[in-house]
Amino acid sequence: MRRLERLVRRLRRRPRPRTIALLAAYNEERFIRGCLEHLIGQGVEVYLIDNGSTDGTARIAEEYLGRGLVAIEPFPREGGVYRWREILERKEELSRSLDAEWFIHVDADEILLPPRSRQTLASALAEAQEAGYNAVDFREFVFVPTRESPDHDHPDYQKTMRWYYPFQPAPGPRLMRAWRRQEGPVGLGSRGGHRLNFPGMRLYPEKFLMKHYLFLSVPHLLSKYGNRSFRKEELERGWHGWRAGLDERRITLPSERELKTCGPDGTLDFSNPRTRHIAAGWTAGE
Known part of the structure; x- marks a missing residue:
């Protein structure tokens, strides 16, 4: 405990390392404002x-x-095809x-959080760096509409859509x-944005969180996934999963009884994670 207290005091005295979130978005007007305001409020530029x-x-x-957003870079969508790699x-x-x-790979429909509620993302990454680590893994909590409450298409969706399931398809990160900044490739593009791989990588033992x-x-x-086109080579790699074969006729929202509920204090429970997304059963041929 004393060692932790000394570490916290040192971090408060030192300027926090600059952190930039790398956010790619396509037609995300529902999520973009909340995503930007959350990241900027967590001490992260975008x-x-x-x-x-x-x-x-x-x-x-x-x-x-100029208020936390560094730049907007256009990335053309050639032929309407989603070029994830x-x-x-x-x-x-x-x-x-x-x-x-530090850099963070994030999507607009994700809310990234530090492992402890009294931290920010920026301060938690500074703590990981101080301890000698240079990579961070996240636990995923998937929030979805339910049969009892099917529509949350409004700016306050984080307040009203409180049902979720923890997701972990296989053991390990x-x-x-x-x-942390590297001079060479970090493996993001070759692994679908899920895993990193670079020389000298030291993965922080404490998990961060993703809603x-x-x-x-x-x-x-x-509207988001029904008409999306993907590159053939990415599909052959097994990327995009259920998003590539969504069948409108098979969509059945889960009941609230099948999910966990996020309480007023925001506590999330990672016990008994699902190994398949609920939406995996909504694809043709399932």
Whole structure:
């Protein structure tokens, strides 16, 4: 305990290392404001890659330029195809060229949190760095609408959509989303954005947290994933999962009884995680 107290005092005296979240978005006007405000409030700056959005995503993001948003970089969506590997490789390039100590790979429908409630993401990463670590893994909590409460397509979705399931398809680290600056590749582009791999990697033993809001209603689900096109080579790698074969006729929302409930204090329970997404049963051929 005394050692921890001394560490906390040292961290308070030192300037926190600059952290930049690398956020790619396509037509995420529902999520972009909440995502930016959360990250900036956590002491993290944001670099946005706008993947050819045709809605208000870029317009909303522009409000935050100079107020925590570093830049908005256009990334054309050629032929309407989602080029995930190229986006991830661009994030890797940015992590070697931008002037920051830590980088976070994040999507607009994700809320990333430190392991303890009294921390911020920035202070928790500074603590990991002080302890000699250079990579961080996250635990995933997936929030979804339910049969009893099917529509949360509004700005206050985080307050009203409180039902979730912890997700861990296999043992071991799977969401290695934050890393300390490296001179070479970190493996983000070759592993679908899930795992990192670089020389001298030291994974922080304490898990950070991710609240993942896959969709806010069935119409939102269909508009977000129903007509999305993916590159053949990415599908052959097993990337994108249920998103690549969504069948509207098979969609059945879970009951609240099948899920955990996030209480007023925000506590999340990772016991008995699901190994398959609920939406995995909504694809053709399942």
